Amino acid sequence: MSISQNFPSTRPSLNLNFARSQKLDPRITFTRSSSATYTGGDGLIKSAATDTPRFDFNATTGECLGLLIEESRTNILLQSTTPDNLVSPWGKGVNTTRIGVTTAPDGTNTAVYFSGDGSQANIFVSQGVNLNANTTYTCSVWAKLISGSVPTAGNIISASFHNGTALTRSNVAFNSNLTTEWKRFSTTFTNVTAQTGVSMFFLADQNNTAQIAIWGAQLETGAFATSYIPTVASTVTRSADNASMTGTNFSSWYNQSEGNVTCSGRFLYINPPTFGQILWAIGDSSTFNESMYVVNDSGSTGIGFNMIDGGVNQFAVGSSTITAGSFNKISISYKTNDSAGSFNSSTPTTDTSCTLPTVNSLKIGNASWGTFNPLNGTISQLSYYPVRLTNSQLQTLTK
Numbered sequence: 001m002s003i004s005q006n007f008p009s010t011r012p013s014l015n016l017n018f019a020r021s022q023k024l025d026p027r028i029t030f031t032r033s034s035s036a037t038y039t040g041g042d043g044l045i046k047s048a049a050t051d052t053p054r055f056d057f058n059a060t061t062g063e064c065l066g067l068l069i070e071e072s073r074t075n076i077l078l079q080s081t082t083p084d085n086l087v088s089p090w091g092k093g094v095n096t097t098r099i100g101v102t103t104a105p106d107g108t109n110t111a112v113y114f115s116g117d118g119s120q121a122n123i124f125v126s127q128g129v130n131l132n133a134n135t136t137y138t139c140s141v142w143a144k145l146i147s148g149s150v151p152t153a154g155n156i157i158s159a160s161f162h163n164g165t166a167l168t169r170s171n172v173a174f175n176s177n178l179t180t181e182w183k184r185f186s187t188t189f190t191n192v193t194a195q196t197g198v199s200m201f202f203l204a205d206q207n208n209t210a211q212i213a214i215w216g217a218q219l220e221t222g223a224f225a226t227s228y229i230p231t232v233a234s235t236v237t238r239s240a241d242n243a244s245m246t247g248t249n250f251s252s253w254y255n256q257s258e259g260n261v262t263c264s265g266r267f268l269y270i271n272p273p274t275f276g277q278i279l280w281a282i283g284d285s286s287t288f289n290e291s292m293y294v295v296n297d298s299g300s301t302g303i304g305f306n307m308i309d310g311g312v313n314q315f316a317v318g319s320s321t322i323t324a325g326s327f328n329k330i331s332i333s334y335k336t337n338d339s340a341g342s343f344n345s346s347t348p349t350t351d352t353s354c355t356l357p358t359v360n361s362l363k364i365g366n367a368s369w370g371t372f373n374p375l376n377g378t379i380s381q382l383s384y385y386p387v388r389l390t391n392s393q394l395q396t397l398t399k
């Protein structure tokens with residue numbers, strides 16, 4: 001069979017190429033009840049207004065990664081854009097010198113840089129916070145070397161928390177991490193016993209006099225860092241992204257009897273704490289009739305597809321382990337007693353004894369039914385063919 005024969009001759013009835021178009025199809029309803037940040041094509045951090053979708057870019061290559069979908073998060077640290085001892089509630093160690101300001105990752109002149117005296121004692125910039133019991137947090141910040149050499153001791157981040165036995169710290173070391181380019185660093189920890197006024201330290205305990213800049217400090221509840229949430233005098237919450245198609249905007253392209261969904265995207269975090277992260281879901285707003293693509297249950301780092309009709313799982317296919325930030329392609333075809341799925345050019349898994357659910361909506365990067373997690377990642381393309389493609393075509397579409 002020639003290569004050309006492996007591609008569908010039927011054109012997709014829905015073709016959402018988010019990475020190429022960098023806009024939403026007018027049939028998509030998109031909401032987010034707050035502003036939110038993303039990385040622009042020039043590599044700078046940008047802000048999108050309420051109910052405005054975000055198209056995220058790779059800061060290094062300038063490649064558009066597609067539509068960014070995230071869960072809601074709150075930045076607990078105050079005055080996050082200016083981690084500066086001149087701005088309350090930030091403070092610094094007595095052996096730490098504030099040098100000045102420089103251009104930040106958002107292009108503004110708000111990043112502050114400091115140096116230490118090389119003693120490793122009382123060298124830090126910090127802010128005190130209260131931590132809840134049995135709660136997982138992620139602390140993050142952008143940092144870069146302004147002058148001097150990278151310290152061989154000390155930490156970009158040194159987050160204090162209680163592990164159930166004693167106060168300890170979760171660290172990101174200077175050495176092998178810090179460069180002369182802006183990079184975002186993060187560390188995740190679980191605070192077991194509630195704490196009041198413990199410190200999130202930055203640029204802590206360096207053993208030379210290098211000048212180092214920081215910007216965009218963030219502390220959020222969760223097991224991974226999400227997009228930057230700027231704060232001033234109070235905490236700020238970024239709302240969740242929601243994108244969907246319903247009514248005739250859905251039925252105009254969907255075929256209930258047979259079809260194919262082909263999608264590509266990236267998960268910014270793997271191994272969700274609950275059921276799974278949704279890349280796309282087609283259903284009837286219940287957990288009884290649906291088809292979806294997810295990162296699997298808690299503890300898993302694989303990906304999988306499930307089709308459910310009347311509460312009964314009709315067709316399921318999974319893949320091997322994937323990594324955070326990796327690009328994945330998925331193609332699923334369905335027909336009564338004839339369904340198949342391929343992941344990243346894998347040999348298609350088939351099912352010859354499945355019935356099909358009756359559905360009425362498409363959810364992109366999320367699902368409004370059941371206990372699911374938002375994508376927390378980017379979707380570059382989602383296409384729908386109104387026919388059951390061949391198994392070889394599935395494999396070709398996922399290469």
